[in-house]
Amino acid sequence: MGLHLARLQEEDPEAEVKRLGLIVNPVAGVGGRVGLKGSDGAEILRRALELGAVRDAPRRAWLALERLARVRDHVEVVTWPAEMGEDEARAAGFEPRVLGTFCGRPTWAAAERDHGHDVAALGVAGEFVLTSPADTEQAARDLVAAGVDLILFAGGDGTARNICNAVGAGVPVIGVPAGVKIHSAVYATTPAAAGDVAALFLHERPAAVRLREGEVMDIDEEAFRENRVSAQLFGYLSVPYARGLTQSAKAGGVAGEERALNDVATEVIRDMSPGALYILGPGTTTRTIMTRLGLEKTLLGVDAVLGGALAGRDVTEEGLLRLLQAHPAAHIVVTVIGGQGHIFGRGNQQISAPVIRRVGVAGITVIATQTKLLSLEGRPLLVDTGDPALDAELCGYAKVVTGLGERTMYKVGL
Amino acid sequence: MKDETPQEKVARLGRLRRDGGVLHDYQAPRWDEPFIMEQGSPGERGVLVPLAEDDVTAAVGEAADYIPEGMSRAAAPDLPEMSQYQVLRHYLRYSQMTLGMDLGSDISEGTCTMKYSPKMHEELIRGHKAADLHPWQDEETMQGLLAIVYETGQYLKSISGMDAFTLQPGGGSHAVFTNACVMRRYFEAKGELDQRNEMITTIFSHPCDAATPMVAGFKVITVMPDENGYPDLAAFKAAVSEKTVGCMITNPEDTGIYNPQIDKYVEVLHEAGALAFTDQANANGILGFARARDAGFDACHFNLHKTFSSPHGCEGPATGAYLCTDELAKYLPVPLVTKVGDNYHLDYDRPESIGRVRGFLGNWMGVIRAYAWIRTMGPEGLKEVAEISVLNNNYLDNLLMAVKGVSRPYAEGHRRLDQVRYSLEQLKEDTGVGTEALRDRMVDFGIQSMWMSHHPWVVPEPFTPEPCETYSKDDLDEWAAVIKKGSDEAYADAQFVLDAPHAQPIEQMRRTEAMEDPKEWAFTWRAYKRKILKQK
Numbered sequence: 001m002g003l004h005l006a007r008l009q010e011e012d013p014e015a016e017v018k019r020l021g022l023i024v025n026p027v028a029g030v031g032g033r034v035g036l037k038g039s040d041g042a043e044i045l046r047r048a049l050e051l052g053a054v055r056d057a058p059r060r061a062w063l064a065l066e067r068l069a070r071v072r073d074h075v076e077v078v079t080w081p082a083e084m085g086e087d088e089a090r091a092a093g094f095e096p097r098v099l100g101t102f103c104g105r106p107t108w109a110a111a112e113r114d115h116g117h118d119v120a121a122l123g124v125a126g127e128f129v130l131t132s133p134a135d136t137e138q139a140a141r142d143l144v145a146a147g148v149d150l151i152l153f154a155g156g157d158g159t160a161r162n163i164c165n166a167v168g169a170g171v172p173v174i175g176v177p178a179g180v181k182i183h184s185a186v187y188a189t190t191p192a193a194a195g196d197v198a199a200l201f202l203h204e205r206p207a208a209v210r211l212r213e214g215e216v217m218d219i220d221e222e223a224f225r226e227n228r229v230s231a232q233l234f235g236y237l238s239v240p241y242a243r244g245l246t247q248s249a250k251a252g253g254v255a256g257e258e259r260a261l262n263d264v265a266t267e268v269i270r271d272m273s274p275g276a277l278y279i280l281g282p283g284t285t286t287r288t289i290m291t292r293l294g295l296e297k298t299l300l301g302v303d304a305v306l307g308g309a310l311a312g313r314d315v316t317e318e319g320l321l322r323l324l325q326a327h328p329a330a331h332i333v334v335t336v337i338g339g340q341g342h343i344f345g346r347g348n349q350q351i352s353a354p355v356i357r358r359v360g361v362a363g364i365t366v367i368a369t370q371t372k373l374l375s376l377e378g379r380p381l382l383v384d385t386g387d388p389a390l391d392a393e394l395c396g397y398a399k400v401v402t403g404l405g406e407r408t409m410y411k412v413g414l
Numbered sequence: 415m416k417d418e419t420p421q422e423k424v425a426r427l428g429r430l431r432r433d434g435g436v437l438h439d440y441q442a443p444r445w446d447e448p449f450i451m452e453q454g455s456p457g458e459r460g461v462l463v464p465l466a467e468d469d470v471t472a473a474v475g476e477a478a479d480y481i482p483e484g485m486s487r488a489a490a491p492d493l494p495e496m497s498q499y500q501v502l503r504h505y506l507r508y509s510q511m512t513l514g515m516d517l518g519s520d521i522s523e524g525t526c527t528m529k530y531s532p533k534m535h536e537e538l539i540r541g542h543k544a545a546d547l548h549p550w551q552d553e554e555t556m557q558g559l560l561a562i563v564y565e566t567g568q569y570l571k572s573i574s575g576m577d578a579f580t581l582q583p584g585g586g587s588h589a590v591f592t593n594a595c596v597m598r599r600y601f602e603a604k605g606e607l608d609q610r611n612e613m614i615t616t617i618f619s620h621p622c623d624a625a626t627p628m629v630a631g632f633k634v635i636t637v638m639p640d641e642n643g644y645p646d647l648a649a650f651k652a653a654v655s656e657k658t659v660g661c662m663i664t665n666p667e668d669t670g671i672y673n674p675q676i677d678k679y680v681e682v683l684h685e686a687g688a689l690a691f692t693d694q695a696n697a698n699g700i701l702g703f704a705r706a707r708d709a710g711f712d713a714c715h716f717n718l719h720k721t722f723s724s725p726h727g728c729e730g731p732a733t734g735a736y737l738c739t740d741e742l743a744k745y746l747p748v749p750l751v752t753k754v755g756d757n758y759h760l761d762y763d764r765p766e767s768i769g770r771v772r773g774f775l776g777n778w779m780g781v782i783r784a785y786a787w788i789r790t791m792g793p794e795g796l797k798e799v800a801e802i803s804v805l806n807n808n809y810l811d812n813l814l815m816a817v818k819g820v821s822r823p824y825a826e827g828h829r830r831l832d833q834v835r836y837s838l839e840q841l842k843e844d845t846g847v848g849t850e851a852l853r854d855r856m857v858d859f860g861i862q863s864m865w866m867s868h869h870p871w872v873v874p875e876p877f878t879p880e881p882c883e884t885y886s887k888d889d890l891d892e893w894a895a896v897i898k899k900g901s902d903e904a905y906a907d908a909q910f911v912l913d914a915p916h917a918q919p920i921e922q923m924r925r926t927e928a929m930e931d932p933k934e935w936a937f938t939w940r941a942y943k944r945k946i947l948k949q950k
Contacts, residue, residue: 190843192846196846370636374871374872378641397648397649405632406624406628406636407612407636407653409635409636409652410638410649411649
């Protein structure tokens with residue numbers, strides 16, 4: 001290789017061993033295959049197993065780790081015992097460092113027998129420790145204390161929420177989609193893709209991977225089982241993404257996405273009329289607008305802006321209706337929340353049907369980068385305001401603001 | 415081999431020649447060649463310019479005194495000091511480390527229409543009749559060149575169905591920008607520019623169809639494809655309003671899917687008082703079969719350096735031919751090349767023109783090549799170009815679709831015209847080898863690395879071959895064989911493909927993200943010294 005080309009190549013990446021924290025929620029997803037809409041709690045697990053569910057999260061974690069195994073010599077896996085990571089890591093050829101212990105913990109079968117349930121009748125091996133959200137949270141804290149560079153977890157929205165509770169956005173986290181509910185925007189597209197992102201981030205091309213804030217959403221499973229969806233935005237995890245592995249990093253490279261976000265904010269601000277009230281939904285895209293205006297955004301809540309100044313912080317539905325009474329000329333600015341493509345009805349329920357009706361459908365501006373839209377892989381943007389007539393009105397096409405002077409026609413559906 | 419399935423055929427082809435396949439066991443030359451700025455020694459010279467004789471100096475003074483004040487350098491330029499031989503050797507070594515355009519197969523460069531450019535055309539533009547022309551020459555003394563420009567325009571008018579032309583733009587995107595300016599001038603003249611400021615394009619059109627109207631001051635609305643791969647007509651209708659300037663779209667788009675209802679989109683625009691432009695940079699699939707005017711378009715363009723055989727980029731240079739209806743003709747850039755009686759003229763007397771878009775006649779070298787090519791082909795030959803391009807593409811498609819891991823999104827069961835946007839999503843999912851890795855592997859067989867897609871990637875892990883009429887059946891077989899070989903290797907030993915290239919002068923560029931970062935990129939020696947070598 002030419003001298004000058006050698007200089008352009010990266011410094012020797014062989015030198016350093018990076019730490020990967022691994023958390024597997026072994027019961028994640030069991031509810032899904034049998035239509036139980038979530039897997040929280042021992043009762044659901046039993047019902048799921050009775051219905052013939054298979055615990056698939058360990059296999060999905062293994063698929064990701066198998067992909068990561070190509071950089072085995074450069075990555076130390078730190079994890080919790082048995083199915084919470086140790087078993088999967090060993091199966092993929094790693095020698096994990098195991099924190100915590102399940103010593104003295106009864107197996108699920110033993111616990112069930114104590115409650116008088118007939119495990120044998122289920123025809124499944126029950127000799128595993130039933131882990132809980134508290135285990136996930138403790139594992140996340142332990143891993144951070146052990147100085148891991150990245151946490152890879154296999155689970156669903158509940159698992160993501162536990163990790164977010166425990167460690168916030170302090171350490172990068174990538175999810176292997178294994179749950180019933182995957183409304184959060186913290187997962188790689190497939191288990192293998194999660195392994196690829198981790199390999200790039202930890203060893204192969206760290207500079208090609210950037211971190212973004214991914215929404216952690218969760219819905220109330222009880223309500224969900226009764227066919228009521230009540231999704232909330234719980235927080236943000238710091239999620240690595242790389243060109244070619246996550247749809248969202250493809251337009252103009254990783255730096256391009258940050259530029260695009262800035263362009264969207266500039267475009268919205270340029271079109272703002274000084275006398276009108278602007279209701280800004282949650283999300284990092286809307287936060288960019290507030291930041292550009294020199295205002296602090298409530299990341300998980302709804303804020304209102306008037307004449308470039310804050311008119312309301314973390315406003316409730318009632319608060320919004322009050323504001324609208326005083327300032328009838330108003331606009332709503334929302335972005336795609338979570339991985340499913342919702343613009344109303346998930347994580348921004350404060351912007352309720354009455355609020356939207358008061359503002360008027362013409363007053364809605366949907367913003368998103370083009371890559372965010374492409375990550376929906378052709379699925380429509382979704383609305384679920386709880387008001388079927390309004391939902392029908394919102395359906396059709398939105399002129400989504402996707403850049404400076406740029407709109408993209410995008411389908412809105414139910 | 416009559417009953418051979420496509421799968422059996424690619425399996426047979428996808429081996430090295432010595433193993434009975436069609437792949438070259440290629441090894442690129444490799445020179446550990448320093449930059450030219452790092453070579454040479456003080457005092458060495460390529461050309462020794464003799465000093466002026468004494469009586470010359472006595473008569474006219476020192477040559478250096480003729481340099482205007484403020485234009486002479488205080489210090490000598492920091493250039494390497496080398497002999498002619500050293501310079502020649504340096505660049506020959508570099509040239510050996512590239513895969514020249516006539517050396518490997520350019521089927522890889524989809525959307526570019528990389529066809530063979532006859533070498534005889536170089537004689538035409540490099541001979542003294544053309545090369546000795548001066549841009550300030552009087553028009554009476556360059557009637558030959560003006561005749562070629564004018565006649566080429568007449569051919570393009572009949573190919574497109576349009577009424578008027580300019581060959582001034584210096585490239586495809588430049589012609590597309592010219593269109594945005596013409597449309598702006600049209601609505602300015604109608605007094606509607608305050609009302610109309612939105613241009614519509616589609617996600618699978620060339621990015622210049624979005625970028626150039628933005629430069630012209632318009633907002634741009636992008637329409638996504640429907641499940642058939644066509645621009646979503648309902649979304650298109652929803653995008654059109656009293657604010658619409660027009661559309662700037664391609665057909666077929668990058669997917670190779672021809673939209674047979676394109677006239678419906680044009681109707682929607684015309685009903686709203688807007689204009690319609692179609693980007694025909696690459697017209698290989700429709701030449702002689704579909705005319706922009708017949709679908710109702712008001713304007714279109716061609717790249718003479720794609721469809722009409724002139725080479726691309728620095729080999730060209732490029733020429734964008736812009737054509738429009740009589741209604742828009744008065745806004746075309748000046749000067750227009752016109753014909754009165756037997757004489758050709760440069761018409762500057764066009765008060766409503768958008769003005770110049772390029773100096774003099776533009777890149778007329780490309781026009782001469784295109785003229786020669788059109789004359790050689792004749793009307794039936796041009797039609798045959800489209801026929802062979804489409805046939806080639808569908809032959810290649812048959813082989814590629816037999817390769818494991820390759821898919822062709824959208825419009826199942828519909829034939830593509832001259833190119834296809836494929837996806838390696840399955841290969842990536844199965845093996846970790848995606849389009850970038852396969853691209854880096856195929857150059858090991860002496861085949862140009864493949865064009866993936868314009869940004870953003872709507873099709874995951876995309877690649878876009880375009881086997882235009884230049885290529886023989888053997889060429890198509892070889893290209894399919896490379897993809898087959900890459901797929902086989904990915905399933906057998908993914909890491910080997912991920913580490914490619916193995917037979918090239920340089921290894922994989924690992925830090926391509928530096929190319930996107932102004933703090934890191936270095937396009938000049940001075941920037942390279944400062945940013946990479948960390949020298950002052």
